[in-house]
Amino acid sequence: MSKLTKKDKIEIYERRKNGETISSLAKAFNTRESNIKYLIALIEKHGYDILRNGKNRIYSKEFKLQTINRILINNESINSVAIDIGLASNGILHNWLSKFKENEYNVVEKKKGRKPKSMTKLKRNNKVLSEKDKIKLLEDEIIYLKAENGILKKIESSSSRKGAKREEKVRVIAELRAKYPFKMLLKIAGISRSVYYYYIDKKDIDEKNKDIIEKIKEIYYVNKGRYGYRRVTLELKNQGLNINHKKVQRLMKKFNLQSIVRKKRKYSSYKGQIGKIADNHIKRNFEATAPNQKWFTDVTEFNLRGEKLYLSPILDAYGRYIVSYDISHSANLEQINHMLNLAFKENENYENLIFHSDQGWQYQHYSYQKKLKEKKITQSMSRKGNSLDNGLMECFFGLLKSEMFYDQEEKYKTLEELKEAIEDYIYYYNNKRIKEKLKGLTPASYRSQSLLVS
Structure with missing residues (x-):
């Protein structure tokens, strides 16, 4: 297979x-045909300027990690990401991913060429500096200030001590060494070369935790960055x-x-009015001792560049399990x-079930009330304008949207891709996503455990 020149492309x-x-x-x-398709898409996205001449581009460790996270955490395709960032071929990204996993979920940066030269003082020799020398001097001063700022920021963010x-x-210097001259970093930090190498040559205290670190990273990436240290520990x-x-937190x-950090909602203390259709039987008591004691429902909107989807789920208070759901292009009956x-569809006995919702028109409709009465279900409604009365649904919607x-x-x-992602997430939420309150079990496992006992 011949190598294509810029003219060929x-x-x-x-x-x-x-x-x-x-x-x-x-x-x-x-x-290959796949190479032709990739090239066409690349040029259509970036134009002819993306076609390089001469040496390969060099990508930083941080850029590679951000790109890899788009695939492992955001679930974007390799091809679309490679085109978006302008890689010459998607094989480059495949290689990054392969090496990332081989090196236990670490980006290993290959250093090329000579080490960066340290900042040197210009010899003036009592002569007036040329314009070129002045520019060089200013550039060196800017690099020095950037390096100094970089060291201070990293030390302040990681250390609460004065x-x-x-x-x-030493750790900060090691992180910045590929970006700034080594001698310059040593001077700013007030560390001698011998002291730096003394600490660098010391054995990593986490060498013995190699297997645990690999397992932590695996759990983190499998769950697309949704797990904090508590859930990873479980x-x-x-x-x-x-x-x-x-220890998990430190690693x-x-x-x-x-x-992923969820954005918190502002608390509302508005009392509202009692609904005319049904009383509020829940009264913010969201706990249940068995399945099918308390159900909650609501509708939430997903706005994707002006196009909308509506999700309507039923959540069981016991284990916070999603019993059923429907996704539609409009919020209708x-x-x-x-x-x-x-x-x-399970034809279970729902006689003692309380089914809670807000005062939406769907839940006030005759057909909805009739279905609940046929199953001997007690209908419950939030007070008017008070979302916290339906707090479990608010919590679930917030979690779902922040994580996916x-x-x-x-x-x-497309909306179809979004719909598939919502369906995938609900399956993940029920069957894969463990909860601290459920003693490390998933909602489905917790529910099944109770049903087996009963």
Whole structure:
């Protein structure tokens, strides 16, 4: 397979625009059809400027990690990410991912060429500096200030003490060494070369934790960054590893494994009015001692660049299990009826069940009330304008959107892709996502455990 020049790539694109088929272009240039398709998409996204001449581009360790996280955590495809960041081929990204996993979920940066030269003082020799020398002097001063700022920021963010220890300074220098001259960093930190190498050559205290670290990273990436140290600790326990939560927290912090942070809602103390259709039988008592004692429902909207989807689930207070749900392009009565039919298909006894909702028009409709009465279910409604009366649903919607939708809208190209992602998440939530309050069990396992006992 021949290597394509920049001229070849432009010719391929032009010929494709003129109607020539992918297969004929692949034969003409002795390359795979997939390469032709990738090239066309790349040029359409970035234009001819993306076609490089000469040396390969060099990507930083931070950039590679951000890119890898888009695939492992945000679930974007390798091809789309490679095109978006302008890689010459998606094989480069495949290689990054392979090495990342081989090196126990670490990005290993290959250093090329000579080490960066340290900042040197210009010899003035009592002569007036030329414009070129002045520019060089200013550039060196800027690099020095940036390096100084970088060291101070990292030390301040990781140390609450007034004076950082030598080990901390050495760690920061090691992190910044590829970015700034080594001698410059030593001077700013006030560390000698011998002291630096003394601490660098000391054995990593976490060398003995190699297997645990690998397992923590595996749990973190499998769950797409949704687990904090507490949930990771529980999952380790489920897998037979009793590790102290403080140790897990320290290791996750060391390897920058940060969980998705949910945005908190402002508390509302508005009392509202009692609903005319049904009283509030829940009264913010969201706990249950067995399945099918208290159910909650509501509808939430997903707005994807002006197009909308509506999710209507039923949540059981016991274990916070999603009993059934429906996803629709409009919030209508058909959606509610379908959700109820799915929930009632087991033909269980619902006589003592309280079913809570807000005062939405769907829940005031005659057909909805009739279905509940037929099953001898007690209908309950929140007070008017008081979302906290239906707090379990508010909590679930907040969790769902923060973990798979907010700040991730760009990865969903169509409503169908978003719908599949919601369905995948609900399955993950019920069957894979462990909860601390459930003693490390998933909602489905917790529910099944209770049903087996009964």
